[in-house]
């Protein structure tokens with residue numbers, strides 16, 4: 372998998388070199404390339420923004436600079452007709468290229484989104500700042516036939532797309548075979564297929580500062596694995612009910628929907 376990140380703060384992504392992603396990049400499992408958007412400017416001040424058309428506060432990132440950058444990174448000719456043909460031909464060879472544009476106005480990024488993106492051959496992240504990237508940029512690449520995903524990592528406000536790109540990259544890259552040392556850990560996780568939060572985890576010592584698992588959760592130490600699995604599921608359900616009523620509602624709706632289909 373190739374990951375490209377276009378940003379005016381390339382150093383923001385250097386943290387990826389420290390993580391499993393950096394190791395995966397070293398072994399060729401993941402090719403990570405970070406690009407400085409300003410490399411596609413042509414003025415002395417390397418300008419990437421301008422005032423908003425229609426007025427309003429702040430600055431908006433220029434479509435011309437982003438267009439040149441994304442044409443290069445997506446390996447598309449500037450001519451729209453030739454670009455459409457290139458996208459079609461690439462899709463015909465089974466190569467899946469996705470342009471991810473982090474935005475507060477995006478569809479919510481979830482584990483399902485990560486699982487989907489993990490099947491792409493190339494994911495390009497357009498990380499903007501200021502008040503955002505000119506809206507014609509994602510629109511342009513969608514019209515060329517590029518798979519464009521405008522994504523938000525949650526209902527809170529960040530200053531730009533780089534933090535979101537870090538979150539999405541970690542969630543996606545860890546799903547790629549070979550990236551995680553222990554592939555089993557991808558199976559039993561919060562937001563897993565079961566739609567429940569993860570059960571609480573413990574390790575030695577059994578008794579710690581008065582918290583004695585032999586007293587509070589003796590089943591965990593029983594060696595009775597069916598019992599442990601059952602009690603862990605009970606804990607996962609209790610956590611989900613207490614912390615994520617939205618997930619419980621979704622599970623209930625799915626159950627009722629399945630019941631209707633079976634009737």
Ligand SMILES: N#Cc1c(N)n[nH]c1-c1ccc2c(Cl)cn(Cc3cccnc3)c2c1
Pocket residue numbers: 473474475477498499500501502503504522523524525526527528529530531532535
């Ligand atoms: N993904 C995500 C995400 C999230 N969950 N919160 N904020 C963002 C995000 C992503 C991209 C940008 C770009 Cl480009 C500029 N800003 C600053 C901003 C803040 C408020 C309104 N308009 C622009 C971004 C914020």
